Amino acid sequence: MKSIFFIALSCIYCYYLNATSIIPAKNIGELIKSAEYITVARLASTDRIETNGKTYTKFNFKIVQNLNYYSDLKNEFSIINFSFSFKGGSFKASSDLEFELDQEYLFFLNKKGNYFIPVTLDFGIFEVKKYKGQEYLVPREHYLDVAQIGNSSLMKLPIYEKNILIKKIQFFKSNKTNWDDKNAEKLSLSSFYPEQRAAPSHCNFLTYQSKPFRWIGFPNSNVNIRYAASGDNSHLTAITDTKNAITETKNAYSGINVTDAGTHNYNPSCIGGSSLTDEFINFINSTYNSYRNILIIYNDLCNELADLINCTGIVAISGVFAISSHVYDGSLWNTAGYGYLLMNNNVGPCVNSYLYKLIVEHELSHSLGFDHITSSTANMNPYCCYTINSLDIACVNYSYSPIVLPLEIESFSIKQEAETNQLNWKINSQFEYNLELEVAADNRNFKSIYNSNSSNATNTFQ
Numbered sequence: 001m002k003s004i005f006f007i008a009l010s011c012i013y014c015y016y017l018n019a020t021s022i023i024p025a026k027n028i029g030e031l032i033k034s035a036e037y038i039t040v041a042r043l044a045s046t047d048r049i050e051t052n053g054k055t056y057t058k059f060n061f062k063i064v065q066n067l068n069y070y071s072d073l074k075n076e077f078s079i080i081n082f083s084f085s086f087k088g089g090s091f092k093a094s095s096d097l098e099f100e101l102d103q104e105y106l107f108f109l110n111k112k113g114n115y116f117i118p119v120t121l122d123f124g125i126f127e128v129k130k131y132k133g134q135e136y137l138v139p140r141e142h143y144l145d146v147a148q149i150g151n152s153s154l155m156k157l158p159i160y161e162k163n164i165l166i167k168k169i170q171f172f173k174s175n176k177t178n179w180d181d182k183n184a185e186k187l188s189l190s191s192f193y194p195e196q197r198a199a200p201s202h203c204n205f206l207t208y209q210s211k212p213f214r215w216i217g218f219p220n221s222n223v224n225i226r227y228a229a230s231g232d233n234s235h236l237t238a239i240t241d242t243k244n245a246i247t248e249t250k251n252a253y254s255g256i257n258v259t260d261a262g263t264h265n266y267n268p269s270c271i272g273g274s275s276l277t278d279e280f281i282n283f284i285n286s287t288y289n290s291y292r293n294i295l296i297i298y299n300d301l302c303n304e305l306a307d308l309i310n311c312t313g314i315v316a317i318s319g320v321f322a323i324s325s326h327v328y329d330g331s332l333w334n335t336a337g338y339g340y341l342l343m344n345n346n347v348g349p350c351v352n353s354y355l356y357k358l359i360v361e362h363e364l365s366h367s368l369g370f371d372h373i374t375s376s377t378a379n380m381n382p383y384c385c386y387t388i389n390s391l392d393i394a395c396v397n398y399s400y401s402p403i404v405l406p407l408e409i410e411s412f413s414i415k416q417e418a419e420t421n422q423l424n425w426k427i428n429s430q431f432e433y434n435l436e437l438e439v440a441a442d443n444r445n446f447k448s449i450y451n452s453n454s455s456n457a458t459n460t461f462q
């Protein structure tokens with residue numbers, strides 16, 4: 001135990017903050033209402049700032065055009081992303097904000113201390129792009145990577161000719177009208193981002209320095225998941241929903257071993273404005289005398305996330321701390337040591353229990369090392385919230401091999417008879433086994449049609 005404790009203490013150099021969930025604005029009109037500041041600005045420089053031992057990247061923008069008069073936002077402003085380094089490590093969060101030097105952007109911003117934060121991160125930032133000599137405002141290519149909560153028909157932001165959108169925003173701000181996109185262009189993102197990514201194999205992993213993350217020791221050693229004892233004051237059933245999410249996660253992925261370890265009393269001092277600092281690691285080490293814990297923090301206790309406005313904005317962030325590295329399947333992986341899920345305040349009025357549970361499941365998968373699945377309606381689709389499906393399971397099974405019982409299928413046949421199909425199989429096993437049959441018309445979305453706990457050697461199903 002002592003050596004494990006030492007490893008934990010000596011390796012808190014690697015902090016990874018990745019996954020963010022947002023509730024997107026229903027349209028640009030809602031985005032306008034959620035933002036205190038709307039401005040077109042150009043990235044003039046980047047530098048690094050240090051606060052309380054943490055180093056952040058700071059993006060300094062020069063304002064090209066304010067779409068309203070702001071006494072405290074005249075010529076320039078800075079955006080700081082969520083990633084930071086401390087104690088000698090430096091790393092980048094994959095879905096955190098990144099900007100290009102000299103590129104112009106249309107921002108919908110809110111103020112956070114001395115800095116500014118885009119209302120819904122990458123969703124809602126437009127880039128000024130030229131196409132056939134004309135300037136357009138184009139949604140950022142990566143906005144689809146941000147996990148979104150709500151109605152999937154809201155996912156696509158339109159492309160506008162620059163001057164038309166700017167005039168439309170100014171008109172909307174001074175006249176109380178309904179927003180419509182009838183002046184939007186019919187162009188698609190591929191006209192502006194010719195090197196659109198090719199579809200990768202469907203599993204994605206959180207990476208730091210090109211290495212994916214993975215917990216080691218499953219299934220023999222467990223990871224404890226604990227949730228704040230005070231619950232979520234915006235959502236009365238938060239703890240029940242969280243417990244259900246843990247149970248469903250545990251049941252869905254047979255290669256992992258997570259435990260509902262009950263409540264925690266982590267009460268961050270919020271020095272440095274964050275709940276995820278050395279204090280978080282020290283709390284886990286000293287309270288539980290071990291790492292391998294994932295803590296769920298409700299209500300954004302240190303107010304490090306911008307508040308949701310009209311149910312638009314950041315819902316949760318989650319991720320994992322690495323403590324060392326190991327080799328798995330022939331490559332080097334970061335060894336996960338601590339996980340976290342930070343839920344924003346006032347999420348309750350924006351979701352029901354079912355969505356809350358699915359959000360927790362999605363975020364816990366990030367803490368287990370997984371990034372988004374964009375190819376289908378998986379729980380890890382960036383568009384939240386779907387139930388865990390076979391694509392999620394395939395990714396988890398890759399990282400954490402499921403427990404396989406010695407089982408031999410001696411025969412399996414299908415016979416079509418009028419309206420029905422008859423399935424026959426014979427299994428040779430010394431053990432009791434659980435057999436589940438799934439069908440998929442599209443070879444993707446499998447549905448369970450038969451489930452049996454049986455030691456019968458021969459079965460028929462119609």
Ligand SMILES: [Zn+2]
Binds near residue numbers: 019020
């Ligand atoms: Zn996510």
